[in-house]
Amino acid sequence: MINAVAAVAAVALSVTLVAVFPRSILVFLAFQGSMLFVYAAPRIAGWLRWGLLGLSLVVLMPMIGSVNGYYLEVATQVGIFAALALGLNIVVGLAGLLDLGYVAFFAVGAYSWAIFGSPHANLIFGGGFPLAPGWFYVFLFVGLGVAALTGVLLGLPVLRLRGDYLAIVTLGFGEVIRVLANNLDKPVNLTNGPKGITPIGRPPLPFGIPYSEAFYFLVLLIVVVVIVVNRRLEDSHIGRAWEAIREDELAAQAMGVPLVRAKLLAFACGASFAGVMGVVFSAKQIFINPESFTFLESIGVLAMVILGGMGSIPGAVVGATVVTVLNLQVLKGFSLWLNELKNAGVTVLGYSLANLPTQLEPAKYERMVFGMILVVMMIFRPQGIFPARRRQRELAQAQVDKEQVAVAGAEP
């Protein structure tokens, strides 16, 4: 009861604060924190928990977005990365295949819509492009298919490798895709090289609300679908086979799990999520170039999965939120704040910040602070924020069924 009241109060209070201080990052963090509290707090009725989360995501978040549009942009980014993290979670978290080039599949999806959803395809096929914006929805599936196919093509030769070797090969693959994107402007101009492709068509959205809000809802919808798919895979014989491979490859095979097929499926599933999100990403950005698909992006998504808790669906979502918000808001905000102090000529312990050499500008620490947070996290909570929990199954039902069978068998 106390928890329920606290949850409602936390959400209400943080939303009010956002309305009062629309520019304060801390207040927006409080809003996110309240959602986390609602999700994680023990002893709250299911309807209240999910009702509050739904309310926060479907009603309150767009309202906050109408007060400060940047927050909605952040939320949309979080959604995109959450779906990516969920895809990588299948490959790394469930099947235990360390993939360091995951962003390659994201790139494949992004380029598939970027090429055909922009006038760029005219250079290849003559004319008739860009495709009508409505094709975006078809390309969600095209992106899915192409990325899954790429996953299988990569997987076939390399899935015999284990552990470190697989990691190195996928790392190389990620770089190959990026270099291809950089150089496939000749002999046929497929990707327009480092200059990138623009303008990429944006999908028509039916809701009759401001475009950025509608786009947020589109991403939210896709993330929900991705979570449901993830859940169902995890709870099936397929998910169990993946986990068995992660635990002991040899024993899994001896118990009848076809290794290569199961691994390929994991690769293809993970890749397909990235492909779909690539299509969404390119439509959202309007412009893409190879710089969006660097090795650092792969590591970023991996950091989300590990930070959240490997093999855990809520973990992947929370990890994506934490890393994205950290990068987009907290560290940027921190840098801005230090810069302001510097410009105002504040002195710390007798040392004027204005004398700070430019090499030591706070804006340059972002990555370092991020790295330090990761290190601290891995030391003190290596299992992640929301570690995967083994579900305790009630076998009583099976027992009842069994007795029924026994009775039915005894009757005739």
Added chain:
Amino acid sequence: MTALFEARGIVKRFGGLVAINRVDYALDRGIASIIGPNGAGKTTLFNVFTGLYEPDEGEVTFRGHSLVGRRPDQITALGVCRTFQNIRLFANMTAIENVLVGMHARVRLGLWDALSHRPRFHQVERGLWRRGSELLDRVGLRAKANEVARNLPYGDQRRLELARALASEPSLLLLDEPTAGMTQSEAGDLMSLLRRLVVDLDLAILLIEHNMRVVMEVSDRVTVLDHGEKIAEGVPREVQGDARVIEAYLGRRSAARGSRAAP
């Protein structure tokens, strides 16, 4: 009519070492054991039988199908399943989940079934869970179904591995030192369980065992391996008295004494 399981002229070399040298083996029903000193090639033979190693020479057949060149998962699907000498459970999964993985080869569902959650999916999944809890019941682990395998005591882990192997509905079960680390009474319980399984499930069982009391009590037939060669085979009584077996286990001097004492 050919036997359920048959191996002929198996040779397996590792570099210059001949681990298995022209071993023939056949098994039709009941419980058979393979014994031999450390390094005799028992586990290597198991690995050849279950597809983990490919033999350099020889032929292995099960119900008339050749097993050589088949992958371990295909061999399991045909009905030959095994346990491991150094327990290889899926340590971070629960007991029941371990057993469910063992059923993988028998699950007739595809990707689309798992995603669409059609009624058939729930029906099949319920069936798997029911059978899984029955199997756990059989080995006496029903109450620990939800425990993570890593946290189970040693003897329970061995029995869970047995349940997991049974989950694949094998006709031939290969057990690599199933009583290792068990007390004599635990080992006795396990053997009576195996006896019941043979009758209930129409199962043939092949054991590797070091516990001689267990071997001699439970086996219908014993095969002795030494330096990769089969040196004796027969009912337990015959094998116990065989001079070459005593020599392999105790050395030449005691073998001489043994043969003097025998008549």
